[in-house]
Amino acid sequence: MGRRRKANFNLPPRMYLKHGAYYYVSRDNKWLRLSDDKAIAFSKWAEIEGEIPRESGSEKPITGSMAALIDKYMIEIAPKKAKATYTGNVMEAKNLREVFGKMLILEVRPTHIAKYLDIRGLKAPIRANREISLLSHMFSYAMRWGQVDRNPCLGVAKHTEKGRDRYITDQEFEGVKEIASELIAIVMDFAYITAMRKGDILKLRLDQITDEGIWVKQSKTGAKQLYEWTNGLTEVIARAKALKRPIRGLYLFCNRQGQPYTDSGFKAMWQRIQIKWSRSGGQRFTFHDIRAKALTDAKRMGLDAQSLAGHSSFAMTEHYIKQREYKVVKSLI
Missing domain, CATH: 1.10.443.10 (Intergrase catalytic core)
Structure with a gap:
């Protein structure tokens, strides 16, 4: 068993933050610089370890679960997006994981999507729309990866959004x-x-x-x-x-x-x-x-x-x- 961490508890095993950059420490105690960008560092960690990185002590998602799909998407797809888009996706994915994480991918139905929009929309209708758009993109990749043959988000009406019309004189x-x-x-x-x-x-x-x-x-x-x-x-x-x-x-x-x-x-x-x-x-x-x-x-x-x-x-x-x-x-x- 490795030594207990004294800091950086949110990093996966063998990854450390030092002087603004992320490192992977091998089993023979060699430090390999990954990146100063957390998303890229996580992706490289995944290549080395052969699995999806997660916070130390967190529960490993069940194969075929929504948590596993969300994690896979956030490691393989999301980091390729523009930095601002990726940052937004991180928060959106966190909200989606809290609600859908324990469900199996094949269990998710359009009615679950509609219910999420209704409840989340009571306080943040626009954010709810963005989160379901992200979830829909995740399902499109799940179809590509052979995990599902349909996207339950398609056809579910989102909240009406009024286009911004501010004109600066x-x-x-x-x-x-x-x-x-x-x-x-x-x-x-x-x-x-x-x-x-x-x-x-x-x-x-x-x-x-x-x-x-x-x-x-x-x-x-x-x-x-x-x-x-x-x-x-x-x-x-x-x-x-x-x-x-x-x-x-x-x-x-x-x-x-x-x-x-x-x-x-x-x-x-x-x-x-x-x-x-x-x-x-x-x-x-x-x-x-x-x-x-x-x-x-x-x-x-x-x-x-x-x-x-x-x-x-x-x-x-x-x-x-x-x-x-x-x-x-x-x-x-």
Whole structure:
């Protein structure tokens, strides 16, 4: 029997966290570095041990159970998704496991899915929809793995969701910039000009900025784009490069350590500005609403909003902006 852990009780046997990275300690006491990313480390642990990793002391799921399916999906499929999506899946999977974990895969019926939506939907209808969407994806893989021949989630009506229709006016946009820091004001302008997602903006490296333009591979869709130089883009990039930065900073927008801002770190800065904006009498909006404003304005100006968004279809772009379109009308007098 190995020695009892003194820390990291949530890690599977022989995995340890040391100096920000995860290691596998072999039976002859050799330390093998897995990764500084927990999901990748778990996946490599599974390859070495030949089984699904779980917290120390936790019950091993029964073969053919929902717990086993959820664990398998979260190890083999979920880590391949974008980081933000994977993080959301972790919480969603935890909720699903608590309810469905002890059931056998073949026992799950559409009525169980409907009941979950009804009960979970009393407090969080949108989260309930997302969790069942994840469960449906798990069943699609269970079919591929030969564990079931049907997906009980299909055909079960989810809660109605109202599309977000917040449109930021030019006056609101400039109003928030006036009370924001120089960094946030520049990021806002850059987000509006390019319609990039926040994650792609925060990870934008200086070497992606070339004489041809700015090269970007969208983290969400994988779409490759070249933003050609315009007067507005040239000006905002010049402002961004003029910000104080560490000599070795590799990113267009970086913190004092030269590293890109984390999603949570940037979100905290954005929330402080929005609280200040709200207290001044303004209506709050999300950073993602800037992308929606950019695409809506692009369409009104006769530009190619689909290419700007990096969407694979025009219908996807239309669905994105249709709630925010408006008509300019004149009064009678």
